[in-house]
Amino acid sequence: MKSLKLTVAALVASAAFAGVAIARDQIQVAGSSTVLPYAKIVAETFGETFPDFKTPVVESGGTGAGLKEFCKGVGPDTIDIANASRKIKDSELETCKAAGVTEVQEVKIGYDGIVFATDSGNAELALVPKDLYLALAAEVVVDGKLVANPYKKWSEVNKDLPDVEIAAYIPGEKHGTREVFEEKVLAAGCKASGATDAIKGLVADEKEAAKKCVAVRKDGLAIDIDGDYTETLARIASNKNGIGVFGLSFFENNADKLKVATVNGIVPSTETIASGEYPVSRPLFFYVKKAHLGVIPGLKEYVEFFLDDQMIGPDSPLASYGLVPAPDAEREADRKAFADGGML
Amino acid sequence: MTDMTSSVQSTFQRPAQARRDIGIKKRYAAERRFKAYGVTAILIGLFFLFVLLWTVVSKGYTAFQQTAITLPIEFSEQIIDPKNERAANPAKLMSANYPLLVRDALVKALAIDPNNKALVKKATDMVSPSARTQLRDLVVANPAIIGTTADVALLAEGNIDSANKGQIDLTVAEANRKVNDQQLGWMKTLTESGAMAKQFNTGLFTYGASSRPEAAGIGVAALGSFYMMLIVLVLALPIGVCASIYLEEFAPKNRLTDLIEVNINNLAAVPSIVYGLLGLSIFINFAGMPRSAALVGGLVLTLMTLPTIIIATRAALKAVPPSIRAAALGLGASKMQTIFHHVLPLAMPGVLTGTIIGLAHALGETAPLLLIGMVAFVVDYPGTPMDPSTALPVQIYMWANEAERAFVERTSGAIMVLLIFLVVMNLGAILLRRRFERRW
Numbered sequence: 001m002k003s004l005k006l007t008v009a010a011l012v013a014s015a016a017f018a019g020v021a022i023a024r025d026q027i028q029v030a031g032s033s034t035v036l037p038y039a040k041i042v043a044e045t046f047g048e049t050f051p052d053f054k055t056p057v058v059e060s061g062g063t064g065a066g067l068k069e070f071c072k073g074v075g076p077d078t079i080d081i082a083n084a085s086r087k088i089k090d091s092e093l094e095t096c097k098a099a100g101v102t103e104v105q106e107v108k109i110g111y112d113g114i115v116f117a118t119d120s121g122n123a124e125l126a127l128v129p130k131d132l133y134l135a136l137a138a139e140v141v142v143d144g145k146l147v148a149n150p151y152k153k154w155s156e157v158n159k160d161l162p163d164v165e166i167a168a169y170i171p172g173e174k175h176g177t178r179e180v181f182e183e184k185v186l187a188a189g190c191k192a193s194g195a196t197d198a199i200k201g202l203v204a205d206e207k208e209a210a211k212k213c214v215a216v217r218k219d220g221l222a223i224d225i226d227g228d229y230t231e232t233l234a235r236i237a238s239n240k241n242g243i244g245v246f247g248l249s250f251f252e253n254n255a256d257k258l259k260v261a262t263v264n265g266i267v268p269s270t271e272t273i274a275s276g277e278y279p280v281s282r283p284l285f286f287y288v289k290k291a292h293l294g295v296i297p298g299l300k301e302y303v304e305f306f307l308d309d310q311m312i313g314p315d316s317p318l319a320s321y322g323l324v325p326a327p328d329a330e331r332e333a334d335r336k337a338f339a340d341g342g343m344l
Numbered sequence: 345m346t347d348m349t350s351s352v353q354s355t356f357q358r359p360a361q362a363r364r365d366i367g368i369k370k371r372y373a374a375e376r377r378f379k380a381y382g383v384t385a386i387l388i389g390l391f392f393l394f395v396l397l398w399t400v401v402s403k404g405y406t407a408f409q410q411t412a413i414t415l416p417i418e419f420s421e422q423i424i425d426p427k428n429e430r431a432a433n434p435a436k437l438m439s440a441n442y443p444l445l446v447r448d449a450l451v452k453a454l455a456i457d458p459n460n461k462a463l464v465k466k467a468t469d470m471v472s473p474s475a476r477t478q479l480r481d482l483v484v485a486n487p488a489i490i491g492t493t494a495d496v497a498l499l500a501e502g503n504i505d506s507a508n509k510g511q512i513d514l515t516v517a518e519a520n521r522k523v524n525d526q527q528l529g530w531m532k533t534l535t536e537s538g539a540m541a542k543q544f545n546t547g548l549f550t551y552g553a554s555s556r557p558e559a560a561g562i563g564v565a566a567l568g569s570f571y572m573m574l575i576v577l578v579l580a581l582p583i584g585v586c587a588s589i590y591l592e593e594f595a596p597k598n599r600l601t602d603l604i605e606v607n608i609n610n611l612a613a614v615p616s617i618v619y620g621l622l623g624l625s626i627f628i629n630f631a632g633m634p635r636s637a638a639l640v641g642g643l644v645l646t647l648m649t650l651p652t653i654i655i656a657t658r659a660a661l662k663a664v665p666p667s668i669r670a671a672a673l674g675l676g677a678s679k680m681q682t683i684f685h686h687v688l689p690l691a692m693p694g695v696l697t698g699t700i701i702g703l704a705h706a707l708g709e710t711a712p713l714l715l716i717g718m719v720a721f722v723v724d725y726p727g728t729p730m731d732p733s734t735a736l737p738v739q740i741y742m743w744a745n746e747a748e749r750a751f752v753e754r755t756s757g758a759i760m761v762l763l764i765f766l767v768v769m770n771l772g773a774i775l776l777r778r779r780f781e782r783r784w
Contacts, residue, residue: 026724026732028635030717037747040555040721047723048477051438055723057636057732060742061714069717077632079717120516228745253747255520256513317473 024076025297027056031066031083032176033228034112034247035284038318039083042306045317046298049305053298058083063176067287071096074291080299084285085112085176093344103290104344107303108334110312111324113248113273114180114280117258119240123162125261129279131158133189135166136222138215141198149217164241170216171245172226180282181245182214188279190214233257248273249322273324281324290343307335400763404756410545410558411500411508413471413534415449418493419483423448430487437487442479446471446498453539454530466526472499474559499547500540502557502750504531508542511749522749548757552723553739557750560743562758564722568638568733569707575642575729576649576706581699583646584653585688591654592661593683612651619648620712628716635717636732644712649702656698660691693780700773704766710737736762 029039039058047055059066063084070082071092088106096104116127134157139146154161171177190196190213203209216222225232225244232244233254243261248268251258260268263279272278286306293300305311312318314325326334421428424440450467451458458464475498482496483489499505503522506512508531518524534540551561595601623644627633633640664687672682688695713719719738726733734742740762743755 024634028717028732030720033745036721037555040553043721044555044723045473049439057717058721059636059717060719060721060745072629077628077634079635120520229747230745250747253522253749256516256522 026054027081027296027299027302028059028079029056029081029083029286030059030061030069030079031081031286032063032085032284033060034085034175034177035083035109035286036060037249037321038109038284038323039286041317041321042302042311045311046302046305050298050301053301056081056298056302062174064174067092068095070287070289071099071101073099074101074289076296078289080289080292080296081303082287084287085282086179087283087285088287088344101289101291105288105290105338105341106344107286107288107307107338108326108330109284109286109306109323110318110326111273111281112284112322113268113270113278113324114177114184114282115246115248115251115268116243116261116263117236117246117251118243118261119236120257120259121240122259124259125162125243126160126265127261127263128192129185129189129263130192131161131189132168132185133193133195133213134158136168136170136216137186137190137195137213138217139212140193141195141202144198146199146202146212149219152221162241166221167239167242168222169225169232169235169242169244170222172224174226176282177245177247180280184280184282186214186216247322248324252322270319270322270324274327283326284323287344290341303338304335307331307338400756400759404753404758404760406509406511407548407753407757407760408545409509409542410547411505411540412497412543413500413540414495414497415446415453415539416493417445417449417479417496419445419479419490420448421491424483424490430490434484437484438480440480440483442476442483443468443473445479446475453537454533463526466524467530470501470504470527470530472501472556472558474499474554474556497543499558502748505558506749506753507531508535508540509753511753548754549761552725553721553734553742554723555721557746557748557754560751560754562736562739562761564725565734565736565739566761567725568641568718568722569735571638571726571729571733572642572645572735573703573707575639576646576703577699579643579646580649580653580702584650584699585657585695587650588654588657588661589683589688592658593679593687608651608654612655615711616648616709617711617715619644620715622647623712624715634730634732636720636722636734638718638726638729638731638733640716641713641718641733641735642729644716645706645709648709648712649706652702652705653695653698656701657691657695660694660698661687663694664690690782693777696776697773700769700776704769707735707765707769708737708762710735710741713738736765 027043029043036058039056043056043058047053059079061069063082063086066079066082067084067088069079072078088104093104096102116125116132118125131154134140134149135151135154137149140149140151141147142150151157151166153163153165155163157166170181187196187210190199196209196213199209199212200206203212216224223235225235229244229246229250232246233250236242236244236258244258246258248270251260251268262268266272266278268278268280273281288299288303293303309331310316312323312325312331316325319325325331423444424442425436429436447464447468450456450471451464454467456463456467478498479496500508503512504527507514507523507528512521512523514521514528531540547559548561549566550563551559552564554560591601591604623640627640627643628635668686668690669682672686673679677685710719713735717732718734719741720732720734721742722732722734724731736758740755740758743751743758
């Protein structure tokens with residue numbers, strides 16, 4: 001009995017410490033669920049093209065979670081690359097530095113468009129940031145005063161919009177997409193409606209005033225989606241009047257079920273996003289630990305392969321999935337920046 | 345006298361009346377009502393079970409078939425190895441331009457003008473990009489095939505597969521569809537010539553994760569799940585049985601053991617994500633084990649399964665009648681001999697049932713795996729439990745979030761496979777109990 005117990009204890013202990021000395025021969029990536037499909041395509045093609053290296057492992061979980069994992073330290077038990085659908089924050093960079101991750105390289109892979117779409121049975125919809133702001137803000141300025149958002153129907157916001165209840169499915173706060181939505185739609189709409197200045201007059205603290213502009217109503221008409229776009233799609237399928245926020249690539253894969261709305265009269269497409277005409281877009285990044293380059297086999301090759309035109313160029317698998325390629329000169333500059341080893 | 349008779353009569357009548365009034369009818373009605381509630385409860389349960397199975401099966405049964413395009417591929421030396429270097433440098437065969445072989449075969453089969461780039465691209469888009477590896481593996485395995493022509497069944501691209509299974513709404517405008525009218529025409533030609541056909545989808549069981557639905561399978565995830573179940577079995581069964589034998593047979597009954605018992609019962613109800621957090625801080629951050637490894641997943645699931653096994657084992661030990669213990673002790677057996685020769689063998693069916701149910705529970709867990717990096721895209725088979733891998737329910741979760749239509753049926757298909765595993769395990773538990781159970 002005693003010896004049996006001892007052996008079991010020894011087994012657990014040996015299993016627990018066997019991992020310490022193991023070096024890794026596989027790239028580990030984590031982060032943004034927006035970048036995930038692109039990273040998967042590149043990882044898979046990388047594994048096929050370079051038979052000497054194992055296919056990288058790509059975790060999902062969100063930009064914030066990925067960067068947190070990334071900033072845990074340097075060594076084989078930490079991840080090599082963090083995918084991000086926004087730029088790394090100064091606070092995150094500081095956490096990184098404190099944990100010994102002093103050399104972080106930023107790599108831009110292209111652009112992603114954020115589109116508004118409704119069920120395919122609906123009429124064409126033309127949105128402007130101002131209407132979206134008025135429909136979705138927690139508080140709006142009425143007669144010079146900040147009041148809880150009184151609008152219940154789209155037609156109350158703008159007569160040209162359909163006479164249906166407001167129901168918007170927007171990305172939850174853990175998504176990097178939410179930040180872009182706040183900045184490019186709500187803050188822009190706040191400004192366009194003239195509320196920015198009005199709020200500044202009402203709220204003394206500048207930070208508070210900026211927050212008021214992007215605060216989303218919590219009365220059930222704007223619904224945070226913490227899951228992925230498939231959840232938004234399911235919500236729209238059950239509420240035909242709902243408007244959902246999607247990534248361009250997801251929309252293109254489900255164009256038969258969704259009808260896309262124009263923003264400022266521009267139809268979102270790879271071309272209008274690349275040219276900057278369509279206003280709601282953002283760059284996508286990943287961050288590489290420089291200390292791991294040359295230590296983890298294939299890491300440098302993976303990054304170079306990712307940046308190659310055969311992956312993120314205009315006629316590449318990523319572009320056909322929905323990534324908006326950066327202009328030629330910019331891609332060239334990004335490749336050069338990585339080769340030069342420019343750090344944050 | 346008359347007074348008396350009347351009083352006697354009334355005493356005779358009263359119990360009879362009382363018997364009528366004790367509410368037999370009411371009680372029978374209550375019984376009938378209760379039966380009706382019970383039947384309704386079961387019917388509601390069965391209804392939802394049926395709806396669940398129906399949605400899964402009706403969406404998922406198509407996943408077991410995959411459209412393939414069989415083309416006569418000419419393994420031209422011109423394309424694969426134009427400079428004839430393969431004898432000196434076999435690695436050249438790895439990087440040859442295999443998609444060109446597919447393009448040429450398709451152009452020939454569909455009689456397309458090879459100079460019409462746009463049309464040729466539309467045609468090659470119908471074949472999965474995995475054709476590159478498929479042909480490469482064929483050539484590397486058998487270099488003698490170069491220079492010959494062979495029929496190869498290539499996987500059709502995911503959207504073509506969906507269209508062939510009727511999952512794409514063809515009434516939608518062409519621009520909003522992933523498959524255009526030209527491709528539909530070609531599909532018809534290929535089907536009529538017998539080149540395009542649905543076949544059993546072995547890939548679903550053998551491939552790893554992939555961004556292309558046609559090349560995605562649960563092979564890697566199933567192996568990861570297998571490793572984890574093995575680790576759980578090897579660790580949780582002995583630890584759980586030892587702990588419960590000690591607690592049940594040897595430990596003194598005092599405050600401390602009471603406290604331990606309460607804690608074990610509580611642990612069984614702790615949300616599984618908490619075990620994930622524990623695993624992350626102990627096994628990965630403190631012990632420095634690799635992320636995404638089946639080993640860490642197995643250890644976390646072991647912790648999660650232990651309380652279940654301990655509770656089941658203790659119940660099984662308790663159910664062995666004290667007369668067995670008394671008889672063994674009376675015949676001169678030591679306490680150890682009593683337990684290991686008599687009590688434990690009699691309790692074994694209960695122990696195994698508890699273990700199998702604990703394993704089935706662990707097989708279906710995703711939450712604790714999220715934090716230890718096992719919710720990941722893993723293409724390569726894990727050679728050992730130390731290599732990155734995922735688990736079956738994780739694969740289902742990841743597929744459920746994919747944008748492509750063809751992943752919808754695969755999600756349900758994988759759920760069916762997982763359900764079959766669970767049914768088999770639970771059936772095993774029932775059979776074991778039937779086979780070895782002793783009644784007193």
